[in-house]
Amino acid sequence: MSSNKRIVVPGEVIEGITPSVQEFYAFNYGDTTRASMIGVLDIKQDGQTSFSPINGIYMPREGDVVIGLVTSHGVSNWFLDINSPYQAILSVQDFFGVRQNSQAPEDPFRYLQIGEFVKAKIAAFDRIRNPLLTVQDKGLGKIVEGSVIIIHPTKVARVIGRKGSMIETLKTTTGCEYFVAVNGAIHIKCDNKDLETIAETAIETIESQAHTSGLTERIKKFIEEERKIRGV
Amino acid sequence: MMARPEKFIDESGRRVDGRLPNELRPIKMQVGLLKNANGSALVEYGLTKVIAAIYGPRESQKSVSLPDRASLRVRYHMAPFSTEERKNPVPTRREIELSKVLRESLEPIVMTNYFPRTTIDVFVEVLQSDGGTRTVAATAASLALADAGIPIKALFGGVAVGKVDGVLVVDINEVEDMYGDADMPIVAAPDLNLVTLYQLNGVLSKDEFQEAFDIAMNAITGIVNMEKETLKSSYQVENKEGDLEK
Amino acid sequence: MSITPYRVPVVPKIKRDNYIKLYEKGFRTDERDFYTPRKISIKTNVLEKANGSSLVKLGNTTILAGIKIELGQPYPDTPSEGVLQVHAELSPLASSFFEPGPPDENSIELSRVIDRSLRDPRVIDFNSLIINPGNKAWVIWIDLYALNYDGNLFDASMLATMSALYTTRMPELEELETGEIKIKNKVSNRPIKINKRIVSVTTAKIGKYIIVDPNLDEEIISDTRSVLVFDEEGNIVGAQKTGMGSYTMEEINNTIEISSKASQVYFKLLEEALENEKLER
Numbered sequence: 001m002s003s004n005k006r007i008v009v010p011g012e013v014i015e016g017i018t019p020s021v022q023e024f025y026a027f028n029y030g031d032t033t034r035a036s037m038i039g040v041l042d043i044k045q046d047g048q049t050s051f052s053p054i055n056g057i058y059m060p061r062e063g064d065v066v067i068g069l070v071t072s073h074g075v076s077n078w079f080l081d082i083n084s085p086y087q088a089i090l091s092v093q094d095f096f097g098v099r100q101n102s103q104a105p106e107d108p109f110r111y112l113q114i115g116e117f118v119k120a121k122i123a124a125f126d127r128i129r130n131p132l133l134t135v136q137d138k139g140l141g142k143i144v145e146g147s148v149i150i151i152h153p154t155k156v157a158r159v160i161g162r163k164g165s166m167i168e169t170l171k172t173t174t175g176c177e178y179f180v181a182v183n184g185a186i187h188i189k190c191d192n193k194d195l196e197t198i199a200e201t202a203i204e205t206i207e208s209q210a211h212t213s214g215l216t217e218r219i220k221k222f223i224e225e226e227r228k229i230r231g232v
Numbered sequence: 233m234m235a236r237p238e239k240f241i242d243e244s245g246r247r248v249d250g251r252l253p254n255e256l257r258p259i260k261m262q263v264g265l266l267k268n269a270n271g272s273a274l275v276e277y278g279l280t281k282v283i284a285a286i287y288g289p290r291e292s293q294k295s296v297s298l299p300d301r302a303s304l305r306v307r308y309h310m311a312p313f314s315t316e317e318r319k320n321p322v323p324t325r326r327e328i329e330l331s332k333v334l335r336e337s338l339e340p341i342v343m344t345n346y347f348p349r350t351t352i353d354v355f356v357e358v359l360q361s362d363g364g365t366r367t368v369a370a371t372a373a374s375l376a377l378a379d380a381g382i383p384i385k386a387l388f389g390g391v392a393v394g395k396v397d398g399v400l401v402v403d404i405n406e407v408e409d410m411y412g413d414a415d416m417p418i419v420a421a422p423d424l425n426l427v428t429l430y431q432l433n434g435v436l437s438k439d440e441f442q443e444a445f446d447i448a449m450n451a452i453t454g455i456v457n458m459e460k461e462t463l464k465s466s467y468q469v470e471n472k473e474g475d476l477e478k
Numbered sequence: 479m480s481i482t483p484y485r486v487p488v489v490p491k492i493k494r495d496n497y498i499k500l501y502e503k504g505f506r507t508d509e510r511d512f513y514t515p516r517k518i519s520i521k522t523n524v525l526e527k528a529n530g531s532s533l534v535k536l537g538n539t540t541i542l543a544g545i546k547i548e549l550g551q552p553y554p555d556t557p558s559e560g561v562l563q564v565h566a567e568l569s570p571l572a573s574s575f576f577e578p579g580p581p582d583e584n585s586i587e588l589s590r591v592i593d594r595s596l597r598d599p600r601v602i603d604f605n606s607l608i609i610n611p612g613n614k615a616w617v618i619w620i621d622l623y624a625l626n627y628d629g630n631l632f633d634a635s636m637l638a639t640m641s642a643l644y645t646t647r648m649p650e651l652e653e654l655e656t657g658e659i660k661i662k663n664k665v666s667n668r669p670i671k672i673n674k675r676i677v678s679v680t681t682a683k684i685g686k687y688i689i690v691d692p693n694l695d696e697e698i699i700s701d702t703r704s705v706l707v708f709d710e711e712g713n714i715v716g717a718q719k720t721g722m723g724s725y726t727m728e729e730i731n732n733t734i735e736i737s738s739k740a741s742q743v744y745f746k747l748l749e750e751a752l753e754n755e756k757l758e759r
Binding site: 011055127154 | 346387468
């Protein structure tokens with residue numbers, strides 16, 4: 001379906017968008033709806049309009065799977081940096097899947113230490129209290145292998161690419177596994193350290209050159225050449 | 233020190249730097265130049281150069297945390313090399329006052345209600361000063377906030393209106409500020425018809441005072457249009473790729 | 479650095495609504511109309527050791543202004559003019575909202591607005607304050623002390639400044655045989671030369687209403703405030719938007735008209751207060 005896209009800037013009137021309380025990229029002012037952020041307004045032929053901000057802040061949402069870095073801990077919680085305005089909280093009880101603290105190991109903080117990464121789901125967040133994490137779901141928990149690279153959350157879409165084209169390129173050319181969390185943290189698992197380095201460099205390049213065209217092709221070429229040089 | 237010119241407006245109606253009374257200096261704008269900041273902008277009006285950087289929102293220190301909104305922290309500062317004679321980097325009373333009025337100009341524009349208990353930092357550094365620094369700072373802050381993706385109600389901009397040889401002139405430079413009869417910095421968001429900062433140093437009649445606002449609003453509308461162009465062309469390339477769709 | 483205030487008094491929501499309901503009927507809680515300042519009392523020469531002083535009450539807002547004159551050096555860029563220094567102290571004894579410590583942004587803003595309004599419009603004849611061009615000049619120290627804060631420090635401070643200046647007496651000099659210049663008497667009969675009178679008019683924007691001389695409650699519930707300083711000819715000699723909100727152009731034009739009219743009231747009250755002072759002395 002063809003569509004009409006244009007960039008809008010804060011203060012610009014955007015029609016056909018109903019701002020919700022959760023989304024802060026548009027707001028009502030007098031009898032107009034205006035954008036509060038830079039974004040792409042996409043008016044499709046059938047009249048459907050969508051607005052996607054192209055820079056911004058990661059605001060936690062219930063159900064989001066994020067990767068957080070443990071930065072400190074309290075008596076019965078860890079505190080994690082999840083690349084958002086708010087520090088996230090993971091409880092000892094949740095981490096060990098127990099109902100009471102007494103059922104957890106005596107020295108729980110030895111099992112998850114400051115500086116380690118955790119893949120977790122946002123269980124609750126209402127802006128009044130800090131986001132609460134849970135690891136009690138499939139595939140969640142402490143990250144024990146591979147590496148994590150953190151990029152600006154707005155560049156996540158670029159790493160995934162249109163219909164997943166960029167992430168597919170990364171996968172096929174490196175053979176690594178990638179998990180791109182919405183908060184801009186990317187978990188990479190490769191067969192060897194060299195491939196991991198190549199993958200990291202490729203993602204850093206995508207982040208810094210997000211605004212340039214022909215990026216997918218260039219990334220593909222870069223990875224292939226690097227593999228030849230390193231012989232992996 | 234700069235000498236006082238004999239005349240501020242010559243026979244052909246031109247000012248000390250050759251401009252007409254309603255003419256702005258050449259304006260340059262650039263966004264996203266500081267990698268560490270969440271958003272940044274460099275704005276120049278003639279020789280006045282100001283850089284702005286945004287950090288946050290990030291969690292506030294408990295003692296200053298507000299339960300229902302983000303706090304704004306604004307620092308207007310002049311670099312030691314920004315002035316004719318080296319300026320001591322210790323903040324002056326002037327810088328403290330300007331930080332306050334600039335913060336108060338941002339308060340009605342930044343949608344702080346979305347980020348309770350956090351702080352949004354707006355750091356502006358005057359790299360070179362040739363008049364109108366606080367208004368250039370406002371323009372730089374507008375671009376940097378937009379670049380940081382912090383929700384704002386509208387883009388805004390600033391300009392200083394002055395009075396020299398009895399004539400109201402727009403976007404005054406340092407000589408016109410220093411020896412002129414009046415200096416009136418104004419910051420506004422023309423899309424919403426909101427004035428968010430004004431000050432006056434000097435003497436104006438009531439009519440001139442009102443006229444100064446009209447002149448400023450006109451000029452700021454042009455400046456904000458430049459901001460829009462700057463942002464659109466900076467982000468246009470990303471859009472062409474189409475990869476940014478969710 | 480300036481940060482959004484975090485020690486602000488909380489106003490009950492209902493209070494603002496009630497105030498606005500009253501404004502709709504055309505009056506204020508203290509039985510004033512929108513355009514009239516509170517009762518003003520001015521008492522000058524309240525301090526013996528100062529060259530000039532004044533205690534001003536604007537409603538319950540109380541400001542003590544003390545003027546000290548000392549020998550000093552002119553600024554290099556104005557070698558034939560005296561020196562003006564204005565400082566404001568928002569002393570913790572004036573309000574539970576004021577903290578002890580070095581001047582904060584509010585006190586600096588207040589003193590700088592007063593300073594600018596005196597300096598550029600040349601309210602004081604600075605040339606009369608030069609003793610030896612480029613070398614010796616009188617330094618006028620104006621110190622403003624808030625003793626009780628019930629809103630609108632600007633207008634009260636300006637009245638205190640003007641009335642204190644009017645009663646200020648210059649020190650007396652003597653020249654020693656060595657040619658050195660010394661202060662002989664700290665106070666003489668010679669007044670300080672003043673070119674014109676000015677008054678400050680603060681208005682608050684509350685909803686769609688613009689009201690003159692807000693008291694503390696009105697200041698707290700206001701969206702934003704405007705300070706316009708006028709001379710007797712009706713010129714605007716200083717202006718400052720202070721407070722977090724914004725104005726539309728219509729509101730600004732409205733503010734200018736209202737403030738301009740109110741300035742006449744302030745001038746009359748200043749005049750009367752100074753006249754009464756003369757009679758009492």
